Amino acid sequence: MSRHRLVKQLDLDEELDDGADYGDADDAFVDITPAQSRQLEAGLQSIQAILGPTSSQISDKRIREALWNFYFDVDQATDFLLDEESKAQAAAERKRKDIGDPSDLSERAGALSLASPPMESIASGAPPAKLSKLQLKMQSSHRRGGTGIVPAKSALQAAKTRAAQTAAPLEEIYIIPEPSAIFVARSASDRHTGFGSVMSAAGAPSSGASRSNVAMSMQTPHVRDAFAGPSPDDLVARARKGTALGSHAPLKSPEQARKVAAAAPVQISKAATPKANKSAAKGTAVPSSKRVEEDATLATDLRALGLQTATSDAPSKPEMPAQSREQILKLLSQQDKAQQARISLVVVGHVDAGKSTLMGRLLYELGHTSDRALEANQRQSAKAGKGSFAYAWTFDQMPEERERGVTIDIALDTFRTKKRQFTLIDAPGHRDFIPNMIGGASQADAAILVVDASSGGFESGFNEGGQTREHALLVRSLGVQQLVVAINKLDMVRWSQRRYNDIVEQMQPFLTKLGFKTSKISFAPCGATSGENLLDRKDDLLKAWYAGPTLVQQLDRLDTPSRDYDGPLRLPVSNAFRGQSSGPSGLGVSGRLESGLVRVGDELAALPGDQTGIVRAIEVDGETSSWAAAGMNVTVYLSGLDQIYVNVGSVLCPPLSLVPMSASFLAQIVVFDLKVPITTGASVELFHQSREIPASVAKLEATLDKASGEILKVRPRTLGSGSSAKVSIRIRGDGSSSSAIPIETYATNRGLGRFLLRRNGETIAAGLVLELL
Numbered sequence: 001m002s003r004h005r006l007v008k009q010l011d012l013d014e015e016l017d018d019g020a021d022y023g024d025a026d027d028a029f030v031d032i033t034p035a036q037s038r039q040l041e042a043g044l045q046s047i048q049a050i051l052g053p054t055s056s057q058i059s060d061k062r063i064r065e066a067l068w069n070f071y072f073d074v075d076q077a078t079d080f081l082l083d084e085e086s087k088a089q090a091a092a093e094r095k096r097k098d099i100g101d102p103s104d105l106s107e108r109a110g111a112l113s114l115a116s117p118p119m120e121s122i123a124s125g126a127p128p129a130k131l132s133k134l135q136l137k138m139q140s141s142h143r144r145g146g147t148g149i150v151p152a153k154s155a156l157q158a159a160k161t162r163a164a165q166t167a168a169p170l171e172e173i174y175i176i177p178e179p180s181a182i183f184v185a186r187s188a189s190d191r192h193t194g195f196g197s198v199m200s201a202a203g204a205p206s207s208g209a210s211r212s213n214v215a216m217s218m219q220t221p222h223v224r225d226a227f228a229g230p231s232p233d234d235l236v237a238r239a240r241k242g243t244a245l246g247s248h249a250p251l252k253s254p255e256q257a258r259k260v261a262a263a264a265p266v267q268i269s270k271a272a273t274p275k276a277n278k279s280a281a282k283g284t285a286v287p288s289s290k291r292v293e294e295d296a297t298l299a300t301d302l303r304a305l306g307l308q309t310a311t312s313d314a315p316s317k318p319e320m321p322a323q324s325r326e327q328i329l330k331l332l333s334q335q336d337k338a339q340q341a342r343i344s345l346v347v348v349g350h351v352d353a354g355k356s357t358l359m360g361r362l363l364y365e366l367g368h369t370s371d372r373a374l375e376a377n378q379r380q381s382a383k384a385g386k387g388s389f390a391y392a393w394t395f396d397q398m399p400e401e402r403e404r405g406v407t408i409d410i411a412l413d414t415f416r417t418k419k420r421q422f423t424l425i426d427a428p429g430h431r432d433f434i435p436n437m438i439g440g441a442s443q444a445d446a447a448i449l450v451v452d453a454s455s456g457g458f459e460s461g462f463n464e465g466g467q468t469r470e471h472a473l474l475v476r477s478l479g480v481q482q483l484v485v486a487i488n489k490l491d492m493v494r495w496s497q498r499r500y501n502d503i504v505e506q507m508q509p510f511l512t513k514l515g516f517k518t519s520k521i522s523f524a525p526c527g528a529t530s531g532e533n534l535l536d537r538k539d540d541l542l543k544a545w546y547a548g549p550t551l552v553q554q555l556d557r558l559d560t561p562s563r564d565y566d567g568p569l570r571l572p573v574s575n576a577f578r579g580q581s582s583g584p585s586g587l588g589v590s591g592r593l594e595s596g597l598v599r600v601g602d603e604l605a606a607l608p609g610d611q612t613g614i615v616r617a618i619e620v621d622g623e624t625s626s627w628a629a630a631g632m633n634v635t636v637y638l639s640g641l642d643q644i645y646v647n648v649g650s651v652l653c654p655p656l657s658l659v660p661m662s663a664s665f666l667a668q669i670v671v672f673d674l675k676v677p678i679t680t681g682a683s684v685e686l687f688h689q690s691r692e693i694p695a696s697v698a699k700l701e702a703t704l705d706k707a708s709g710e711i712l713k714v715r716p717r718t719l720g721s722g723s724s725a726k727v728s729i730r731i732r733g734d735g736s737s738s739s740a741i742p743i744e745t746y747a748t749n750r751g752l753g754r755f756l757l758r759r760n761g762e763t764i765a766a767g768l769v770l771e772l773l
């Protein structure tokens with residue numbers, strides 16, 4: 001039975017304990033076979049060769065123990081030893097009371113140079129200067145023949161940054177709408193739904209700003225009532241805790257069930273923790289008969305559940321990429337030409353417009369949901385007195401969602417039409433959950449805007465405070481250019497052509513004002529509960545006047561957006577969780593690849609921080625793959641990287657092409673409809689990728705002409721509704737490097753160079769990053 005099955009809660013205190021206890025473990029290898037002994041010795045020599053002079057700091061015994069714990073995997077054992085070494089050094093420094101916050105990887109990388117290798121001090125036996133894990137690795141890489149040099153920004157990047165310093169064309173944000181055309185939502189309870197802070201640590205408090213907002217709001221009775229139940233943050237945190245985002249999407253096969261089980265919460269391979277190493281050193285490294293027994297029991301349980309397949313004792317080796325980078329690029333370019341590339345679709349719209357029902361029905365019509373699964377949802381929803389939500393329950397799987405009949409968090413799924421594959425992001429419509437909706441929309445290429453055609457239904461979504469308007473504005477501001485408007489619930493108005501035309505006539509000018517090109521907007525009449533006009537039409541009342549494309553035909557006509565496959569890899573993190581032994585193990589990190597390619601075996605750095613990990617497995621839309629490319633929603637499983645170093649808002653990138661870190665930047669913004677103008681120093685919430693960050697508008701540099709981008713006024717005192725301006729944004733914090741976030745200019749990376757600003761539950765502006773300051 002494999003020791004990979006043994007899992008244990010991570011004890012953080014012990015993990016960070018600097019007193020590396022590598023005590024008596026001479027008896028650790030008593031049961032070792034001759035073959036294992038040979039593997040140990042070969043591994044020992046490999047690690048010593050890799051570590052070079054650093055290996056003199058680490059006893060042979062510790063190296064053997066690491067190899068034993070990592071099943072003779074030299075890479076993992078080396079990573080582990082380097083981790084331990086840098087922790088011990090950091091602890092030693094702490095003891096000398098001269099430690100500050102560890103500087104981040106980008107700063108260190110900038111400071112590193114082979115011209116002054118710290119290796120000399122190690123070789124001379126002098127206590128090494130504080131070496132980051134990256135530095136040690138770079139030395140190793142140098143010894144292995146790599147250059148170990150972190151390149152300065154390329155000339156191309158520098159040129160791009162310079163170009164970005166001139167005003168960006170306004171249509172890149174969106175064509176400025178008439179202020180009166182936009183009404184932004186105001187949360188009735190003034191709730192602060194900080195989805196970015198949700199995942200930073202389960203149960204961790206939100207940002208300081210969030211807390212203060214909440215504290216102020218709590219003074220009014222109706223707000224206290226609103227907080228009587230779990231907050232939106234709590235609900236989302238609870239749902240996401242320890243799972244891949246969207247893992248509450250339907251499980252379509254035993255294989256998927258196995259994968260989801262593999263992503264079960266907060267259990268960490270004991271062999272992969274420093275704590276395990278300590279235990280090993282204390283003589284427990286060799287499986288005891290009790291542990292063997294436990295393993296066997298666990299295996300039996302898993303088999304009974306149909307969750308376990310692998311029984312090998314062999315260490316899990318990364319599957320090597322089957323295709324070269326060139327082959328992958330060629331394949332992607334062919335797919336793009338044939339318009340077959342995957343498209344990420346976010347489904348947005350006013351609360352109760354029928355988004356989840358529409359998507360649930362669509363998956364059923366396309367054969368992605370089995371009759372059995374549907375019947376189960378029908379039975380359970382009827383039992384709960386919510387029979388009309390049977391299709392919506394395909395997506396709304398959190399108990400709170402089912403109880404309240406509203407979507408709370410985004411859910412992901414995939415579906416395939418005859419023509420192409422889609423990733424579907426079902427976003428919540430309720431105003432309290434707009435931050436989650438923004439997180440979903442920031443990962444999308446195109447949107448389905450669901451509109452409720454029932455009498456009064458359309459109006460409540462389209463009037464002031466309705467989410468039809470705000471969602472359309474937000475998706476456009478986040479860069480989505482293609483929109484399919486599903487005019488839903490037409491069955492409730494007896495498939496009235498007049499009602500349909502009336503809605504189209506109101507929506508069309510509104511959407512073009514937001515900057516959607518007419519050619520990129522399409523409309524589809526439909527009925528989610530009956531499945532009308534999703535794949536085909538059955539109702540004579542509709543057939544009598546509509547002969548246009550079905551919803552699926554319209555989705556098939558969407559253009560594949562251009563992707564930056566050649567750029568450096570950028571994977572903004574929307575979730576991080578622990579993989580487990582029955583599926584891909586290691587740290588699972590989910591997100592949408594903004595640029596570049598990732599392959600199994602790649603080394604990735606997580607910023608902020610100075611940690612790196614090796615990609616052991618990749619899943620694209622739930623399917624195992626040896627690579628993934630820009631535009632895909634992926635989960636990468638990394639070894640050698642601890643979960644505490646990766647949060648929502650972190651960005652994974654190659655160690656030799658790090659994403660810049662910045663706490664302040666120059667931006668061009670467009671201001672939405674405002675009650676209170678923006679003034680210098682205004683406190684805002686910055687929504688960047690899947691993260692919400694307290695920030696301030698540090699300086700109003702200039703107002704700009706909406707059409708030409710030319711400067712109208714330098715240093716304006718305020719910014720009002722509908723204006724466009726250049727402003728400096730500063731992340732609020734203590735001013736140290738720790739407040740810096742991974743961010744890029746829009747010219748360098750579109751996804752990482754866009755943001756939204758919100759204040760007191762209102763979205764007040766959208767912007768593009770021009771220059772990092």
Ligand SMILES: Nc1nc2c(ncn2[C@@H]2O[C@H](COP(=O)(O)OP(=O)(O)OP(=O)(O)O)[C@@H](O)[C@H]2O)c(=O)[nH]1
Pocket residue numbers: 349350351352353354355356357358388389392405406407408427428429430488489490491492526527528529530
């Ligand atoms: N008659 C009729 N009812 C519908 C249709 N589509 C959805 N509904 C009903 O509308 C209600 C809300 O549907 P949902 O799918 O939960 O709406 P939603 O937009 O996903 O809701 P949130 O995500 O919470 O904003 C449910 O009772 C559905 O049965 C439709 O085409 N016709």
